[in-house]
Amino acid sequence: xPRLLIATKNAHKTMEIRAILGSAWDVTDLNAxxxxxxxxxxxxxxxxxxxxxxVAASRLxxxxxxxxxxxxEVDALGGAPGVISARYAGLHATDADNRARxxxxxxxxxxxxxxxxxxxxxxxxxxxxxQVVGTFDGAVEGVIINQxxxxxxxxxxxxxxxxxxxxxxxxxxxxxxxxxxxxGRALAKARAFLDKxxx
Numbered sequence: 228x229p230r231l232l233i234a235t236k237n238a239h240k241t242m243e244i245r246a247i248l249g250s251a252w253d254v255t256d257l258n259a260x261x262x263x264x265x266x267x268x269x270x271x272x273x274x275x276x277x278x279x280x281x282v283a284a285s286r287l288x289x290x291x292x293x294x295x296x297x298x299x300e301v302d303a304l305g306g307a308p309g310v311i312s313a314r315y316a317g318l319h320a321t322d323a324d325n326r327a328r329x330x331x332x333x334x335x336x337x338x339x340x341x342x343x344x345x346x347x348x349x350x351x352x353x354x355x356x357x358q359v360v361g362t363f364d365g366a367v368e369g370v371i372i373n374q375x376x377x378x379x380x381x382x383x384x385x386x387x388x389x390x391x392x393x394x395x396x397x398x399x400x401x402x403x404x405x406x407x408x409x410x411g412r413a414l415a416k417a418r419a420f421l422d423k424x425x426x
Contacts, residue, residue, distance in 0.1 A: 228253045229425040234284040234294035236265060239381040240410070244293070247405050247414045251422070263287045273297060273310060273350040274362060281354035290355070291424075293417060297349035297409060299383045301329070301371060303338035312382070322382050326375060329386065333371060343371045347387065347409040351417045361420045365412025380404065 231248070233241050233256040241256040248254060257263055266283040270276035276296035285292040298312030308315035308329065316324035333343065346368045353361040368390045375385035377397025384396035389407060396404050405411045 229421075230255070230288075230290035231421070232256065232260065232263070232284055232288045232290060232292045234263075234265070234280040234292050237381075240295065243401075243405060243408075243410055244295075244414060246401065247411055248418055248421075252425075257284070260288065268296070268310075270296070271310065273348060274352070274364075276310060277350045277352035277362070278354070278359050281352040282357055282359060285354035286357045291360075291421065292354045293351060293421075294354070295349050295351045295410065295413065297347065297413075299329075299345055299347055299387070301333070301343070301345040303336050303342040303344075304332055307332070326383060326386055329371070329383065330373070341370075345369060345371050345387065347383075349409040349413040351410075351413045353417060353420065360424070361417065363413045363416035363420070365409045365414070365416070367407055367409045367412065 229252055231252045231254050233244055233254060235241060236257045245254045257265055263284050266279055268276040268279060270279055273296040277294045280294035281292045298309050300306045300309055314320055316328040346366050348366045349364065351363045352359055369387050371386050372388055377385050377395045380397040387396050388394065389396065
C-alpha cells in the first residue's frame with residue numbers, strides 16, 4: 228500500500244482526507260511524524276502556502292506528501308479572512324474566536340443578504356523528494372448566516388450554508404459535506420492524480 232503523508236497537524240483535516248481517499252492509501256499526518264516539522268506559512272496565496280508545506284515535508288518523508296491550504300472568502304469583507312482564516316482573530320485563536328470575529332466584522336459592515344455571499348476555497352499540493360508534482364483546487368459557494376448552527380465540522384462550518392442547501396456544513400453529515408466541499412473537490416482531482424502515479 229503506498230504511503231501518503233498529509234502535511235498538517237489538524238486531525239479534522241486528516242480525517243476528512245482519509246475518508247475521501249478510502250483504504251487505497253496508508254495515510255498519516257505530522258502528528259505521527261515528529262521528525263517532520265511544520266514550516267512557517269509565509270505565502271500570500273493558498274497555492275503558495277500549500278507548496279511551502281508539501282515541499283518542506285517531502286524533503287524528510289519517503290513517499291508522496293499532500294498538503295492543502297484553504298480558507299473562507301467573504302465578499303462583503305473584500306475576500307477576508309482568506310489565507311489567514313485559521314488565525315483571523317490572532318495567532319493562537321481558536322475556531323470559536325475566529326467565528327466570533329467574523330460575525331463582528333459582518334455586523335459592523337452591515338452586510339445583509341447577497342452581501343454575505345462567500346466561498347470556501349482549497350488548494351492542494353502533492354510533492355515528492357522536495358519537488359511539487361501536482362497542484363489542484365476546489366471551491367464551494369454559499370452564504371454566511373447570523374448565528375452558529377450545528378455541531379459537526381470545524382473552523383467556520385457552523386456559519387456557512389453551501390449553495391443549494393438550507394443547512395450549514397456543521398449540520399450536514401460528513402458524507403454529504405465531503406461530497407460537495409472545497410476540500411472534497413480539490414481532493415477528487417488530487418486522488419485521480421495519485422491513483423495514476425501510484426500504479
